[in-house]
Amino acid sequence: MQSRLPILVFALVMAAIPFVPGMPPFWIVLLDNIGLTALVAMGLVLLTGVGGLTSFGQAAFVGFGAYTTAVLSTAYGLSPWLTLPLSLAVSGSLAVLLGLITVRLSGHYLPLGTLAWGLGLFYLFSKLEFLGRNDGISAIPPLSIGTFKMLSPGSIYYAIWVAVILSALLTMNLLDSRTGRAIRALRRGHVAAEAFGVHTPRAKLLVFIHAAVLAGLSGWLYAHLQRAVNPTPFGAQAGIEYLFIAVVGGAGYVWGGVLGAAIVVVLKEVLQSYLPLILPGSGQVETIVFGIMLVALLQLAPGGLWPWLISFLPERAGGKKPDTSLKLEQRPRAPGEGSILLQVDKARKQFGGVVAVNNVSFDVQAREIVALIGPNGAGKSTTFNLITGVLSATAGSISVLGKKVDKAPPQEIVKLGISRTFQHVKLVPDMTVLENVAIGAHLRGHAGPISSMLRLDRADEAKLLAEAARQIERVGLTEQMHQLAGSLSLGQQRIVEIARALCVDPMLLLLDEPAAGLRHMEKQRLATLLRDLRDGGMSVLLVEHDMGFVMNLADRIVVLDFGTKIAEGTPATIKTNPEVIKAYLGVAA
């Protein structure tokens, strides 16, 4: 993704800071606090900025980490190094529990839900006897290596910043991987990601756990820095504060979390120490000024400060083209011409009293282009959604190669070799074309999150990107490979969707209005591509309104009107069919 050089420079600068002569010890304390906050904010970046899951409850996970080590190292005398994995495990496993309940919620339930359990847990911390109630736990042993005890803020400084930089690297590695693409697609709704086999609830749970573990790590460090814990820093206010740190820094960027932490921690410190000098005598002036500055900052840079800063840097040249010689395994080709690939048998879909698809039957054979046409509202896209498992049929059956798939979810349908595009383009606009297309190959890679974080996924990843690049080349968008998908024209975005669908290595390609928004020449190129695909052994089922395009391309046409099939046949017979003419042009045309 990005070059590692700036990170190395940053790490060296951070390592050198304590050696600067005359560095006030107080600054080191500030940097410690920034590091601790940055860890939590980084988790939120992944959770909220990238994954679209807003959480107010992160402070509670910091609390879990801190209290776990506090209890174990005081009451049971365990070494802090032994409690580290335990702290992370407690945060992580409670994240699984809370995550299972909350991540399925969408939109505004999620932030409010997390706020609620964040508050509840805070009160629990302050009421439980073995956690020391409101007084908390003190006399926590410091971190130590051999006989060296990290008692001063200056000595734990390295532990904190090593944790921050390592976590940042691991998080960035994760984002730049097969799993990372699935996570980055979450914010745009799940229909598209699921159509390519991404298990979205699992991906959401994963980021939830990741963020909780980072928060737990911060809590563990906090406990050994302060050597005492009490409930106050794990309350709802803190949870809210972590979230706005991430937003102020730039919620979509790992380093935005670090920047946000630096800004907020320093700002609060400055306000607290200097404001009373300007406006003496009054209570919480710093809170007032802080609140106002927060609103002002958001009005000036709603996307956060990191992207705003980055925009001043010279634009980086596009990434390098993947090595397209690497091959992925291909699925066995479908049986020869004439065998039935897809059988739709009396499929019916009702939404309340509306019958969107009314007992429609048709089939698609191997090596065939079938067009599904009909006036607007005829039920074409609903039929697509039934076939691909986005909707389940009210009655009737759909089978692929003789196997019934009525109740199968989208993730299972795509495994059978059926991939699709969408009428309303569903790409991730802030990912490059290459990354978007690579989502199509999601099921053909195997690397999991852990191996991605540790960069053990590179061989697998190279093959996926090679496949993506090959398909982009095939549809003729090599030039745009490293541009952001959102910057392309609508017509090009439709072509990107086709490349993504091709990455599945499908037997049957479902295209929903692929030619809409294309220019004449582009339509011709698309028709050629689809014929080539058919001749290569693939079948295509397409919905399209451009009759010239359909009539020249399709082997067979199925006509729907008001959810009912009114005709089926070759283009020539459809053109003269009186029912079809009536449906399109009205009576007696």
Place this chain on the structure above:
Amino acid sequence: MNTTIMLFLMQDGITNGAIYALLGLALVLVFAVTRVILIPQGEFVTYGALTYASLAAGQMPGTAKLALALGIGAFAFDLIVARKALHGRLILRSVVTNIVLPSIVLALTVYFAAQKPPVAICIVLSLVIVAMIGLYLYRIAFQPLAHTSVLVLLIASVGVHLALQGLGLLFFGAEGQRGPAVLSGAFTAGALRFTGQSLTVYGITVAFIVGLWLFFGLTLYGKALRATAVNRLGARLAGIRTTLSGQIAFLLASVIGALSGIMIVPITTLYYDSGFLIGLKGFVAAIIGGLVSYPLTAVAALVVGLVEAFSSFYASNYKEVIVFMLLIPVLLLRSLAAPAVEEEKD
């Protein structure tokens, strides 16, 4: 536990629940129309309550000055936005709503504060002051962010909450205050004693719920608000000024908040920072109501009030834990019933 205690707890729970219901309704309203999760709702409660209590005690509340200051800010925002096309009527309207109005209210407040005004005047003044604060806050903090994501609006809302809470300490000090009862007198029915105050709470809550229902169902403004809630762009294309909808929503929310505050401050002592927790319980009710349904929110608020009352009797230490954990089973149910197909947000 005997029946008397149970009845007593129920009464307590219902009184609190009624307040949570009002706050929950306001939160639902503001969220639906502006997508802002209104954390400062709690500050409207304390501002209303403490302004009322201060006035009744013959003190000058700082909130009246804040209203004027925010009004001047709102006027400045109006001028900046309209700088390319300034014309007399626009400036006049802005001056009247943002500067003249709060100035008059400030003058009245100064005049009345010196002579311990009757309860009715205290109520009216407090309501008007907080209503103006709500209105100007929308203009200054949220209207410029109307196009951004729910998350950014939420964070801005946190910023406003922090600033208002800090100002609350400045205006009212760290000590709690209590106000005089809105309606004095009481009567007993069996073992239960109904105070005029608790009857006021029930009456006003019911009146507001019915009022909102009529407002949204029957008036053009109410329908405009609903249209904005369903689809901002569509509402604008149909000629609805979405900023006006936002202003109405904030106005209603701040009036509801202030009114809730005025109703509880005779019952419990309120501090400058009490609003946050009260507002959050309204949130709990609003979430149970799914942030869309008014009747469900009202019912949920009663449940929250009752659970709170009973848990404060049985396990007072865990009162807050129980109230907030009440959400978990609700969320669980909601997640099981989550729709299968869901389109992208943002």
